Amino acid sequence: MVIEVKNLVKRYGDLIALDHLSFYVKEGEIFGLLGPNGSGKTTAINCILSLLKYDKGEIKIFSRPMSPDAYDIKRNIGIVMQNVAVYNELTVYENIDYFCGLYITDRVLKKRMVDEAIEFTGLNDYIKFYPKKLSEGLLRRLNIACGIAHKPKLIIMDEPTVAVDPQSRNRILEGILELNRQGATIVYTSHYMDEVEKICSRIAILDKGKVIAEGTKDELKAMISTGEKITVEAWNISGDQIQRLRNMPSVISAEYDRPVLTIKSDKGRNNLEEVLTFLRNENIQFGKIYSELPTLNDVFLEITGKELRD
Amino acid sequence: MFWHIFKNRFKCLTRDKITVFWTFMFPIILSLFFHFTMSNIDRSNIFKPIDIAVVDSNLYRNDVNFRKVLEDVSTGEDRLFNLTVASREDAARLLENKEIDGYIETDPQICLIVKKSGLAQSIIKNFLDNYLQTFSAVNTILSQNPAKRHELSAALNDYKAYIREVPPAKAKLDIKPYFFYSLIAMACLYGCFLGLREVADIQADISPLAARINASPVHKLKTFLYSSSASLIIHIAEILTLLAFLVFVLKIDFGENTGFVILTSLAGSFTGVSYGAFVSALVKKSLNVKIAILISTVMTWSFLAGMMYTDIKYIITKNLPFLSWVNPVNLLADSFFSLYFYDSLSRYALNTIILLLFAVLFCSGTYLIVRRRKYASL
Numbered sequence: 001m002v003i004e005v006k007n008l009v010k011r012y013g014d015l016i017a018l019d020h021l022s023f024y025v026k027e028g029e030i031f032g033l034l035g036p037n038g039s040g041k042t043t044a045i046n047c048i049l050s051l052l053k054y055d056k057g058e059i060k061i062f063s064r065p066m067s068p069d070a071y072d073i074k075r076n077i078g079i080v081m082q083n084v085a086v087y088n089e090l091t092v093y094e095n096i097d098y099f100c101g102l103y104i105t106d107r108v109l110k111k112r113m114v115d116e117a118i119e120f121t122g123l124n125d126y127i128k129f130y131p132k133k134l135s136e137g138l139l140r141r142l143n144i145a146c147g148i149a150h151k152p153k154l155i156i157m158d159e160p161t162v163a164v165d166p167q168s169r170n171r172i173l174e175g176i177l178e179l180n181r182q183g184a185t186i187v188y189t190s191h192y193m194d195e196v197e198k199i200c201s202r203i204a205i206l207d208k209g210k211v212i213a214e215g216t217k218d219e220l221k222a223m224i225s226t227g228e229k230i231t232v233e234a235w236n237i238s239g240d241q242i243q244r245l246r247n248m249p250s251v252i253s254a255e256y257d258r259p260v261l262t263i264k265s266d267k268g269r270n271n272l273e274e275v276l277t278f279l280r281n282e283n284i285q286f287g288k289i290y291s292e293l294p295t296l297n298d299v300f301l302e303i304t305g306k307e308l309r310d
Numbered sequence: 311m312f313w314h315i316f317k318n319r320f321k322c323l324t325r326d327k328i329t330v331f332w333t334f335m336f337p338i339i340l341s342l343f344f345h346f347t348m349s350n351i352d353r354s355n356i357f358k359p360i361d362i363a364v365v366d367s368n369l370y371r372n373d374v375n376f377r378k379v380l381e382d383v384s385t386g387e388d389r390l391f392n393l394t395v396a397s398r399e400d401a402a403r404l405l406e407n408k409e410i411d412g413y414i415e416t417d418p419q420i421c422l423i424v425k426k427s428g429l430a431q432s433i434i435k436n437f438l439d440n441y442l443q444t445f446s447a448v449n450t451i452l453s454q455n456p457a458k459r460h461e462l463s464a465a466l467n468d469y470k471a472y473i474r475e476v477p478p479a480k481a482k483l484d485i486k487p488y489f490f491y492s493l494i495a496m497a498c499l500y501g502c503f504l505g506l507r508e509v510a511d512i513q514a515d516i517s518p519l520a521a522r523i524n525a526s527p528v529h530k531l532k533t534f535l536y537s538s539s540a541s542l543i544i545h546i547a548e549i550l551t552l553l554a555f556l557v558f559v560l561k562i563d564f565g566e567n568t569g570f571v572i573l574t575s576l577a578g579s580f581t582g583v584s585y586g587a588f589v590s591a592l593v594k595k596s597l598n599v600k601i602a603i604l605i606s607t608v609m610t611w612s613f614l615a616g617m618m619y620t621d622i623k624y625i626i627t628k629n630l631p632f633l634s635w636v637n638p639v640n641l642l643a644d645s646f647f648s649l650y651f652y653d654s655l656s657r658y659a660l661n662t663i664i665l666l667l668f669a670v671l672f673c674s675g676t677y678l679i680v681r682r683r684k685y686a687s688l
Contacts, residue, residue: 046521049521049524049525050525051514051521051524051525051685052685053685068524068530069529071527071528071529072527074525074526074527075527077525079522079525081518081521081522082518083518084518085517085518085519085521085522086519087318087322087519089321089322089323089325089326090318090321090322090325094318094321097318098314098318099522099526101314101318102311102314102315102523102526102527102528103526103527105311105314146522147522
């Protein structure tokens with residue numbers, strides 16, 4: 001195991017930020033910590049990094065207990081903070097060189113690693129720029145470069161795409177996948193379910209400091225009864241017809257917010273066909289129809305009764 | 311690792327325009343301001359000859375001695391009076407119009423006519439009293455012993471002072487350098503802005519940057535010591551440049567103990583940086599609040615040390631002596647003053663020892679707070 005967290009408890013006065021949190025991260029995976037703001041993701045990361053005191057629990061990294069002076073462990077960890085953490089008075093190159101130099105003392109090796117990090121994050125054209133001159137997307141890329149330049153075995157990324165434009169975001173996500181392909185184990189926290197779904201091989205969903213579900217995305221989706229979500233643009237549908245839709249064997253729920261009819265059905269194979277047959281038989285006028293598999297948001301919604309973005 | 315951290319820290323600090331302004335440019339600007347203000351004070355203190363008139367009369371014209379003495383003190387660059395010989399009416403009119411400070415009546419006897427009392431009037435009166443006393447003494451001696459004429463003449467020409475002026479110290483008492491001593495003391499304490507940054511950048515509960523550094527495989531206190539070395543060297547360079555500027559450009563006299571003056575500057579610089587680090591570690595508020603605390607304390611100390619108004623130093627020393635001992639700016643300024651003014655180093659040594667005790671206190675306090683390895687909250 002790369003990370004083992006057992007029964008971690010962290011209190012801020014009366015508030016329990018982490019409530020017997022337990023999870024593990026295997027070598028070579030991209031492990032996602034998904035949860036709404038305030039669910040305890042960053043607190044968990046800070047405890048893992050030994051920055052934050054915790055009340056109870058055990059944390060092991062590379063099978064050894066983590067502590068503030070476990071420098072051998074820290075040497076193999078890269079951190080990408082939620083907030084950009086670079087020196088405003090140093091250029092892009094100098095910042096990456098500085099943080100890499102805290103891990104790598106060999107000058108030749110360090111230079112090579114810095115150059116590779118610049119290449120990897122696509123900051124070649126900006127090496128002499130000061131952070132204040134960079135756009136938010138470039139700044140985030142610099143933040144990542146500072147965290148990964150020393151080629152750590154474990155990379156912890158705490159919401160690295162917050163406030164980033166879609167183009168930079170995609171580039172960052174592709175970069176994370178590439179780092180993983182190069183052998184790094186990655187812990188990725190986010191409240192963006194699409195990101196987590198796209199890159200993470202295993203996911204833990206956090207709520208109120210607890211892991212409420214854990215597994216691959218397919219395993220998580222299998223945990224809920226919703227198998228398919230059908231959205232129909234429909235007119236002239238009566239309350240009675242909606243009720244009859246709800247009574248269909250495969251339908252879990254049907255909600256109508258004119259003109260959008262949303263139907264959640266179970267994991268059956270012919271849900272869409274059955275719904276279409278019903279609409280035609282009832283002479284209900286309809287336009288666009290979408291069918292989608294459940295998302296992690298649906299998983300979260302079904303388990304907690306609230307949206308991930310709440 | 312030392313060189314890596316030191317070098318990058320050095321770059322960061324020298325490129326931080328706000329810190330460079332407060333720790334270096336601001337004291338230089340303030341010293342120039344003091345210099346120009348002091349120059350005006352000097353100019354206003356230059357003695358100006360006193361405008362007087364003497365009433366033209368037969369007695370005056372015939373009193374060769376008095377006329378000669380009066381003309382002698384009214385000629386040359388260092389003259390005492392700007393003398394006008396005028397009729398009684400004209401002299402009265404000049405006095406009425408405030409064109410002269412007083413006029414001398416010579417008939418029937420020498421006397422001074424003034425409209426008000428003041429320094430100029432006192433000087434004229436003193437001059438006349440002196441003349442009349444000497445004139446009377448000479449007349450008395452000659453009437454009783456005419457043979458002593460030559461001896462008397464020689465004695466008058468060979469004026470002897472029987473009281474010797476003994477300065478209380480090696481330097482003349484000049485208040486002007488003190489303003490600059492308190493200014494350099496303030497500049498030393500302004501090193502606190504560098505100390506502030508040092509702690510802010512290693513306390514994980516203050517900034518994400520510090521959290522990143524805490525997560526790196528370098529001991530936190532090592533990082534702090536290495537980067538603080540850069541701060542200290544930059545600040546010492548700034549203070550020595552300021553010192554050179556004061557000595558060589560503004561010609562401020564720091565006395566002859568150059569070695570001790572430099573040593574005091576180094577001790578002041580160290581105290582300043584350590585003070586900033588201590589406040590930064592101790593106060594759990596935002597960076598702006600910490601900066602406000604540092605500026606307000608250093609400026610208050612500077613005021614109480616007499617940087618803006620020298621009398622306050624005397625008032626504090628007389629009525630609240632404790633305050634002058636717990637004021638690092640005062641201790642530093644007084645150290646510079648002691649080196650300039652006193653022969654003995656005892657007062658200087660006492661100031662420096664207390665100052666270093668402050669530095670030890672600040673360093674120990676910072677260490678106790680900063681040594682924490684984990685934080686309760688981030």
